[in-house]
Amino acid sequence: MTRSLPLLLVLLAVLCLIQVFGLSRLTLFGVSPDIVTTFVAVISVFTGQRTGMTYGFASGMLTGLLSGNIGVSLLTRTVEGFISGYCHVPEKSHATMTQKSRMLYLAIVLASFFGNLVFNLFNDPLGESLAYRIFISGTLTCMMNLLLGIALNKLFLRKTLTE
Amino acid sequence: MQKFFNFLVKHNAYLLLLLYCSVALLVIRFEQDDLLSKIRSGGTELQASISDKITSYGYLFNLRKENERLMKINAELLSNVLRDQTVLHDEKNRRALFADSAAASSGYITARVIDRKFSSRENMLLIDAGKKRGIRRDMTVLTPQGLVGRVIFVSDNYAKVMPVIHSDFKVSVSSDRSNALGILSWNGGAEHLAAIEHVPISSPLKKGEMMLTTDFSTFSPRSIPVGRVIRIKPDKLFYRIDIRLAVDFSSLTYVLVAPLKTDPEKIEAFHEDLPQEQPGITNPVN
Numbered sequence: 001m002t003r004s005l006p007l008l009l010v011l012l013a014v015l016c017l018i019q020v021f022g023l024s025r026l027t028l029f030g031v032s033p034d035i036v037t038t039f040v041a042v043i044s045v046f047t048g049q050r051t052g053m054t055y056g057f058a059s060g061m062l063t064g065l066l067s068g069n070i071g072v073s074l075l076t077r078t079v080e081g082f083i084s085g086y087c088h089v090p091e092k093s094h095a096t097m098t099q100k101s102r103m104l105y106l107a108i109v110l111a112s113f114f115g116n117l118v119f120n121l122f123n124d125p126l127g128e129s130l131a132y133r134i135f136i137s138g139t140l141t142c143m144m145n146l147l148l149g150i151a152l153n154k155l156f157l158r159k160t161l162t163e
Numbered sequence: 164m165q166k167f168f169n170f171l172v173k174h175n176a177y178l179l180l181l182l183y184c185s186v187a188l189l190v191i192r193f194e195q196d197d198l199l200s201k202i203r204s205g206g207t208e209l210q211a212s213i214s215d216k217i218t219s220y221g222y223l224f225n226l227r228k229e230n231e232r233l234m235k236i237n238a239e240l241l242s243n244v245l246r247d248q249t250v251l252h253d254e255k256n257r258r259a260l261f262a263d264s265a266a267a268s269s270g271y272i273t274a275r276v277i278d279r280k281f282s283s284r285e286n287m288l289l290i291d292a293g294k295k296r297g298i299r300r301d302m303t304v305l306t307p308q309g310l311v312g313r314v315i316f317v318s319d320n321y322a323k324v325m326p327v328i329h330s331d332f333k334v335s336v337s338s339d340r341s342n343a344l345g346i347l348s349w350n351g352g353a354e355h356l357a358a359i360e361h362v363p364i365s366s367p368l369k370k371g372e373m374m375l376t377t378d379f380s381t382f383s384p385r386s387i388p389v390g391r392v393i394r395i396k397p398d399k400l401f402y403r404i405d406i407r408l409a410v411d412f413s414s415l416t417y418v419l420v421a422p423l424k425t426d427p428e429k430i431e432a433f434h435e436d437l438p439q440e441q442p443g444i445t446n447p448v449n
Contacts, residue, residue: 021213030283049176057183065206067285068316068323070199071191078183085176122191125286127330127351137283 008043012055015039016062030126031137033144036063037115038152040077041084041107045100046160049085056081072122079118080111101153108149112142204318211289211321214278222416229416236307270422272296274304276415277321281328281354288312288324290418298322301382303421309388309409310334310376311418322420327389328354328412335379336389343368344377345404347389354412357390359404364397374406384421 019036026032036059044052056077064073084107089100120133128137193199222229274292292298294317304311304324312326325332328349336347336359343366345359362368369392376387390406397403 017213020210021217024280024282024284027282030281032282032284050179053176053179053183057186060187065202066210068203068207068210069285070203070206071187071189071194074190075184075187078180078187082176082180119284123284124330126281126283127349128283133283 008055009058012036012039012059013062016059016066020063020066028144029136029140030128031140031144033148034112034115034141035148036077037080037111038108038145038149040081041087041111041149042104042152042157044081044084044111045087045089045104045107046091048088049082052081052085052088053078054081069123072119075122076115076119080115083114084108084111086110097158104153104157105146105149108145109142112145113138116141203316207289207316207318207321207323211277211291211318214289215291218277233417240307270297272298272420274298274322274418274420276418279412279415281412286326286329287315288326288415288418290322290324290420291320292420293318293320293322295319298420299423302423303376303383303387304418305387305421306410306415306418308411309390310383311410311412311415313382314420324418326412327357327408327410334383334389335377336374337377338368338372338374338392340372341367341369343372344379345374347374347406355408356393357406357408359392359406360401362402362404364400364402366402368392368395368402368404370395373409380424382424384424387421 015035019034023035024032040052040056040059043055056079057074060074060077061070063077064070067073087103087107087110089095089103093100095103116138117134120130120137124130124133190199194203272292274290274296276288277291278289280287288304288311290298290304298314298317300314300317302314304314310327312324312329312332314322315325316323327334327347330349330351332347332349334347335344337344343362345362347357348360349357359374372392374389374392376383376385376389378385388409390408392404393407394405395402
């Protein structure tokens with residue numbers, strides 16, 4: 001995975017565009033799925049905390065530029081990369097595919113929850129209470145991103161997980 | 164020295180986190196600065212131009228419906244103009260009262276809403292008019308139906324609008340019949356409802372009255388419809404009032420941008436007694 005760095009960067013840019021112009025419009029109770037968070041979690045799980053954080057920082061820069069909220073976006077994505085890095089599965093690990101999948105899902109949930117937490121500490125565009133934003137929006141975000149992660153896992157990540 | 168390097172190697176993930184977070188916090192702190200503002204402006208331009216292209220395809224499919232809606236608005240406006248002309252003709256002596264609004268209406272700029280986001284992450288409108296067409300920060304955005312919001316960020320060709328349905332948006336309003344004064348705010352929830360705060364219990368406000376913007380506002384021209392009172396509940400000192408907003412935010416396509424209300428003396432006088440504000444942060448009650 002580390003060898004395909006340019007490809008991953010291009011993929012990251014494409015996913016940021018998909019997020020800002022597509023997925024951010026699919027809202028349920030003011031919450032939308034976040035493919036960039038899912039991607040950062042995937043990178044962190046397979047390549048480690050530092051690389052995950054760096055990808056998170058880069059994706060924060062891109063999404064921040066497009067949404068006009070650079071600082072908060074940088075912070076949120078960096079934290080997402082860092083948190084999901086705790087679920088890192090080393091390349092030479094003997095973990096089974098199911099174990100790797102579980103770590104991936106856990107990373108997505110953690111990244112989504114903490115990303116949402118950091119973002120909501122700085123932003124409140126809909127005027128909801130902090131508790132609502134952290135717990136209700138956080139749970140919904142986690143669920144949506146988890147569903148997205150499961151779909152991505154089933155569709156694209158099987159080969160990577162079996163390696 | 165060896166210990167220091169060992170420390171760096173051992174804790175490099177935390178140090179990297181610290182570095183990235185510091186950069187992010189610095190960016191948050193200096194977001195209003197010139198360089199970052201230019202970068203944001205570039206980002207807004209890029210986002211807006213892509214959104215413009217995406218939405219323009221959607222407009223093609225809705226042209227017929229849109230034309231019908233505009234025809235309806237034109238008919239309403241025409242009848243309003245005819246009625247106003249008759250009134251003006253008959254009451255020459257009262258023309259002075261209308262001079263202010265007549266002069267202001269000459270500088271309205273039409274813009275198309277090219278993007279709209281309503282989520283816990285972002286709540287704003289993007290319009291296809293920017294500095295080049297004379298749009299400035301704090302200009303009022305409206306439709307013939309009523310107030311839409313205020314311009315909060317402008318790039319060369321596009322502008323971001325904070326809608327009435329944003330938790331940070333506040334504007335001074337008064338009712339058309341009883342002249343009861345209050346402050347409009349939106350506290351989340353349904354996007355067609357908002358609240359009026361600080362209306363005293365002694366006020367004669369009734370259900371069904373139309374709330375309009377007042378001259379107290381530092382950015383909005385007066386008498387722009389905001390919404391109609393649908394619920395009044397007495398509290399200890401003030402009423403708790405709900406209004407149905409005049410503008411349907413779910414079907415906004417074209418908006419008007421009112422010329423900037425330039426009354427520096429008034430703003431200066433208003434701020435004279437207030438503590439010094441932080442740069443880039445505007446007074447929430449306006």
